[in-house]
Amino acid sequence: MVKVYVPQDTTSKALGADEIAFAIESYAAQQGIGIELVRNGSRGMFWLETLVEVETDAGRVAFGPVMPEDVDGLLAAGLLHGNEQHALFLGLTESIPYLAKQQRFSFARAGMDDPLSLDYYTANGGFEGLTKALAMNGQAIVDEVKNSGLRGRGGAAFPTGIKWQTVHDAPADEGETKYIVCNADEGDSGTFADRLAMEADPYQLIEGMVIAGLAVGAECGFIYLRSEYPEAHRILNDAIARAERAGYLGDNILQSGRRFVLEVRLAAKAYICGEETALLESLEGKRGMVRVKPPLPAIKGLWGQPTIVNNVLTFVAVPFILREGASAYADVGYGRSRGTLPFQLAGNIQRGGLVELGFGTTLRELMNDFGGGTFSGRPMRAVQVGGPLGAYLPEAQWDTPLDYESFAAIQGVLGHGGVVVFDDTVDMSEQARFSMEFCVAESCGKCTPCRIGSTRGVEVIDRIRANESRQANIALLEDLCETMVDGSLCAMGGMTPFPVMSALRHFGEDFERGE
Amino acid sequence: MMNNAAQTNSYSDIDPDLWQRGVVDTVANLKKKRGALLPILHAVQDEIGYIPPAAIDYIGKALNQTAAEIYGVVSFYHQFHTSPGGAHQVEICRAEACQAMGSRALEAHAKDSLGIDYHQSTSDREIRLEPVYCLGNCACAPSVRIDDKIYARVTPERFDRLVESVRTKSVEVK
Numbered sequence: 001m002v003k004v005y006v007p008q009d010t011t012s013k014a015l016g017a018d019e020i021a022f023a024i025e026s027y028a029a030q031q032g033i034g035i036e037l038v039r040n041g042s043r044g045m046f047w048l049e050t051l052v053e054v055e056t057d058a059g060r061v062a063f064g065p066v067m068p069e070d071v072d073g074l075l076a077a078g079l080l081h082g083n084e085q086h087a088l089f090l091g092l093t094e095s096i097p098y099l100a101k102q103q104r105f106s107f108a109r110a111g112m113d114d115p116l117s118l119d120y121y122t123a124n125g126g127f128e129g130l131t132k133a134l135a136m137n138g139q140a141i142v143d144e145v146k147n148s149g150l151r152g153r154g155g156a157a158f159p160t161g162i163k164w165q166t167v168h169d170a171p172a173d174e175g176e177t178k179y180i181v182c183n184a185d186e187g188d189s190g191t192f193a194d195r196l197a198m199e200a201d202p203y204q205l206i207e208g209m210v211i212a213g214l215a216v217g218a219e220c221g222f223i224y225l226r227s228e229y230p231e232a233h234r235i236l237n238d239a240i241a242r243a244e245r246a247g248y249l250g251d252n253i254l255q256s257g258r259r260f261v262l263e264v265r266l267a268a269k270a271y272i273c274g275e276e277t278a279l280l281e282s283l284e285g286k287r288g289m290v291r292v293k294p295p296l297p298a299i300k301g302l303w304g305q306p307t308i309v310n311n312v313l314t315f316v317a318v319p320f321i322l323r324e325g326a327s328a329y330a331d332v333g334y335g336r337s338r339g340t341l342p343f344q345l346a347g348n349i350q351r352g353g354l355v356e357l358g359f360g361t362t363l364r365e366l367m368n369d370f371g372g373g374t375f376s377g378r379p380m381r382a383v384q385v386g387g388p389l390g391a392y393l394p395e396a397q398w399d400t401p402l403d404y405e406s407f408a409a410i411q412g413v414l415g416h417g418g419v420v421v422f423d424d425t426v427d428m429s430e431q432a433r434f435s436m437e438f439c440v441a442e443s444c445g446k447c448t449p450c451r452i453g454s455t456r457g458v459e460v461i462d463r464i465r466a467n468e469s470r471q472a473n474i475a476l477l478e479d480l481c482e483t484m485v486d487g488s489l490c491a492m493g494g495m496t497p498f499p500v501m502s503a504l505r506h507f508g509e510d511f512e513r514g515e
Numbered sequence: 516m517m518n519n520a521a522q523t524n525s526y527s528d529i530d531p532d533l534w535q536r537g538v539v540d541t542v543a544n545l546k547k548k549r550g551a552l553l554p555i556l557h558a559v560q561d562e563i564g565y566i567p568p569a570a571i572d573y574i575g576k577a578l579n580q581t582a583a584e585i586y587g588v589v590s591f592y593h594q595f596h597t598s599p600g601g602a603h604q605v606e607i608c609r610a611e612a613c614q615a616m617g618s619r620a621l622e623a624h625a626k627d628s629l630g631i632d633y634h635q636s637t638s639d640r641e642i643r644l645e646p647v648y649c650l651g652n653c654a655c656a657p658s659v660r661i662d663d664k665i666y667a668r669v670t671p672e673r674f675d676r677l678v679e680s681v682r683t684k685s686v687e688v689k
Contacts, residue, residue, distance in 0.1 A: 011652050014667035046654035187649055189610030195651040227557075227594055228650050230663040265550070266557050268592035271648055285552030285578075287591040303549070345654060347615035352654025375616065384611055388648075420653070422615045434614070438648065444591075 001034045002080050003055035007111065008039035009199040010231045011192070016068035017050045023071040024052075024079075033080055041200025043111030044342075044354030045098050053093055056082040062090040098370060103332060104356045105340045106316045110200035116238055118246055121203045127248060129322030133211045134256045141215035142168050145318065147326035149338030154183055154274075154311030155386065155415035156491075157337075157404045163308060166298035167216040170306035178218035179307040180209050180260075181283065182315055184225040184232070185267050185274040188387025190346040190418030194312035196354055197342075198225075198232040201316070202239035203248075206262060208315030210253065211322060212308055213260040221262040222302075224279050227269055236264050271388075271442035275490050276309040278444055289444045290490045311416070313342060334360030337403035347384075347420035348374045357402075364398040367421060378423040382431075382507065386415025388438055389495035391502035392431065411498065428507035433461045435499040443492055449484045450493025456480060457500065464511050474511075477504070529567060537562030538570045542577045552578060552588055556595055565596040593645075600643035601636040603681045605629075606660040609646045612653035616668075621657050622646075624671040629678070641682050 006012075006021040021037060028035040045051060048064035052074075061082045066074060070088065077086050090096055104110075113120040121127070133141050146161025172178045182205065186194040198205060209221045225233055240262055243249045251259045265283055267273050273282045277291035280302050301307025317339060321329045330338045337359035343366055345352045350372035357366075363383065367373075374380055382392045391412040393400075400406050407414045422431075439454035457480055464473045481497035488494040504511060529537075541558040545551050552574070559570055566589050575582040589595045607622050629637055629644055636643040652658040655667035659674065661681055669677070 010650075010665055011655055011667060014652050014658065014665045015655060049655070186651060189649045190612040190653045191649075192651040192653055228647060228660070230665075265553065268553060268557070268594035269647070270592050270594075282553065283550050285550040285588070287588055346612040347653065347656065349654070388611060418612075418653070420612045420615060426615070431611070431614070434611070438610075442648070 001036055002028075003036045003038065004080065005038045005040045005053040005055075005060070007042040007049065007051060008115075008231075009042040010195060010229070011046045012042050012049045012051075013231065015049050015065070019068040020050050020052065020066055020071050023068070024075065027072075027075045028080065035080065038114055040113055041111045041115040042196060043093070043099060044107060044196055044200075044356075045096065045351075046353040047351040048090070048096075048098075048353075051090075051093075052079065054080060054082045058082075058092065060093045062093040062096065063088040064090055098351060098353070098355075101370075102356050103340050103358050105320045105329065105332075106197065106204070106313065107201070107342060107354065107356050109204070110196060110354075115200050115202055115235055116242060118203065118242055121201075125323055126203055126319075127207055129319035130207050130210055130214075130248070131254070132322050133214050134254060134258065136214075138168055138215050138217055141211060141322070144321060144326050145215070148317075148321040148329040149326075149333070149336070150314065150317055150321065150329065151337070151404070152311060153313035153317070153341070153416065154276075155188075155413065157414070160310065160314055163298055163310070164212065164215055166296065167218070167306045167308050170299050172217075172305045176303070176305050177220050178216055178305055179302040180212045180216075180218045180221035181279070181302060181307055181309045182209055182221065182223040183274060183276065183279055183309055183311050184223050184229075185279060186226060186229075186312070186416070187271040187274045188389075188416050188418050190384065190420035191344050191387060191416045192346070193342040193344050193354055193417060195229055195232055197312050197316045198229070199235050202236050203243060204316045204319055205236075205312060206239060206243050206249065208318040209262060210249065210260045211318050212310070212315065214258060216306070216308060218306075218308070219259045219261065221260065222283055223262065223264045224267055224273070224283055225264050226267045233264065233266065240264065270444075271438075272444045272490075272492055275492065277490075279309065280307070287444070289446050290492075292489065313416070332358035334358065334401060334403045335405055337405070341402070341414070341417045343402065343417045343419060345371045345419050345421070348376055348380075348423045349419075349421045350375050359403040360401050362399050362401055363393070363419070366402065366419065367398070371419075371421065374421060374423045376423045376425075378425065380421055381424040381426055382422045382428060382503075384420045384422070384431075384499065385418065386413035387418050388435065389413070389491060389498055390415050390418075391498045392428065392506065393502070394506040396506075411502070413495070413498065427513075428503040428510040429461065429465050429513070430510075432500045432503040432511075433458060433465070435496055435503075436461060439492060439496040447487070447489040447493060449487040450489070450496070453480055453484045453488075453493060454496060457484075457496075461500075465513070470512075474504070529563065529569075533563060538567075538573055542574060546577050552580075552585070556589060556592075560595060565599050568597060571597075596643075599640075601641050603641060603662055604643045604645060604660075605678065606645045606647040606650075608648070608650050608652075608656070608658045608660075610649040610653075612649075613657040616656040618657040621659075621669060621671060621674060625674055628671075628675055639682075642678060 051064035436457035
């Protein structure tokens with residue numbers, strides 16, 4: 001019996017993994033070779049997808065990137081025997097430098113097995129954090145998270161333990177419960193870490209949310225999942241059902257008498273609903289309009305009750321912290337950014353994928369050592385870090401260490417860890433225009449600087465690009481951006497100027513082409 | 516957005532079985548949920564293909580909200596449509612990672628080859644074209660979604676082949 005792994009995450013499927021799996025099964029049946037085909041999650045090395053692995057005496061060996069049209073030849077050349085001579089042979093998967101050089105805390109299990117296998121999960125550290133948490137009181141769990149130094153991985157980097165403490169200390173109304181809400185509306189371009197966490201290791205997210213519930217005394221959780229992720233939706237629903245049957249969710253978690261129920265709610269294609277208060281409005285069945293803070297969601301959140309809203313990556317870091325202890329997590333990192341961040345290499349990049357590392361590596365190391373330069377082979381010119389509201393960075397800034405404070409110092413944001421690379425064919429005035437255009441499409445409309453400012457921003461950039469009263473319009477754009485930064489309710493209007501102004505400041509020549 | 520309202524304003528234009536299953540049963544099953552509106556709208560659109568104006572009234576009554584409130588929610592989200600579109604939805608990612616890999620040329624090609632703009636459907640009612648801001652497939656851009664399947668590294672030629680294959684599939688089903 002030969003064990004073969006073909007991933008089932010979105011990217012692998014988008015590259016033909018289903019066809020490859022089908023071809024392997026048909027070939028084995030035809031040749032009378034006994035195989036066990038496992039549809040694992042991806043390891044996150046998307047440049048090598050579809051990455052087919054075969055278990056051999058030496059360990060798991062990999063072939064990739066396998067295209068559907070390669071698979072017949074590969075099978076004939078002895079894929080199932082781990083043929084080392086084949087051009088797509090990559091050696092032991094664990095030894096591929098891209099993977100070997102990472103520090104995987106939250107993605108250690110990603111791609112190892114069928115993501116829905118509870119046996120695999122529990123045999124590899126799964127639910128150990130939960131078991132420990134069940135023996136602790138809420139305050140002790142909150143203290144452990146505080147001591148780990150974990151900060152919100154959605155982008156704002158607020159200390160998670162402090163948020164949890166606030167919810168822990170705030171009482172729910174009579175007859176109500178507190179809530180645990182997972183922000184899985186991963187809308188930033190260039191990010192896919194949440195998706196991979198959900199598609200490749202869904203129980204880890206469930207475990208993190210149950211631990212949060214135990215910590216603050218919440219009995220109900222929601223995963224607010226973007227509708228652009230149909231695979232994650234399917235896998236999460238299946239994982240929740242299995243976890244319930246096995247007693248990890250429900251009215252009596254592992255016979256402890258503690259209760260936590262969890263439901264996936266589908267978002268509806270609105271970028272603004274990644275903002276936590278708009279997300280809560282949406283969960284309540286309303287337009288995703290941003291709320292004025294205070295009150296903070298930690299005090300009055302979902303249906304007016306104390307609510308933890310954390311990103312997927314924040315919750316998935318928690319089981320490790322409980323299992324291995326706060327210091328094991330805090331020992332890694334840089335400055336006030338503790339632990340690891342799963343960086344995501346995307347856009348025009350040779351080796352795109354997920355790279356989980358402790359904070360502190362430089363952007364250049366990440367893009368060159370892991371990314372291997374551009375996909376087009378042309379020189380890199382601009383890099384947008386932290387999603388559509390993140391600054392465009394010119395080469396002079398690529399030696400900045402990847403941590404929250406170092407990025408803030410250059411008026412950049414690390415955000416959710418997305419790194420989008422552009423080559424020298426990019427027109428940065430067009431990118432600046434797009435940032436404003438995106439804000440027009442996605443603004444909730446509640447505050448004027450964002451709603452009107454973005455429309456005016458598109459117009460002003462168009463005039464600059466058309467060479468109309470250039471200096472006056474540049475001054476106007478700067479003034480408009482300042483108003484948006486200072487006067488918007490949330491990060492949508494407040495940060496849209498970051499990519500715009502960074503493009504203008506660092507790539508001013510692109511605004512001078514004229515027609 | 517409401518340009519088809521005249522033809523679809525009454526549920527009598529919808530097959531009665533579809534109305535029963537897609538609206539009446541859906542609302543009955545979901546309305547007890549807290550924050551039921553989005554789950555209901557998703558389910559109605561999954562069954563019927565869009566949110567008929569008559570359903571907006573019906574949902575409003577069931578949830579004790581005005582039709583205006585329901586319409587306000589429907590129109591806020593890019594997900595929901597109030598008029599019937601194509602049999603298949605084709606979404607092209609417009610976000611930055613895909614732009615860095617040539618999605619601007621891809622979207623121009625798509626509009627040109629389908630002969631429609633975003634939010635429109637082809638005259639044979641097979642394809643509705645929509646923009647999408649990120650499919651989470653940013654390491655292998657540009658990305659396209661057709662119904663529930665996502666495709667990576669889509670060139671203009673591959674786009675045409677993919678569209679052709681879903682069109683052919685519908686013809687076979689009929």
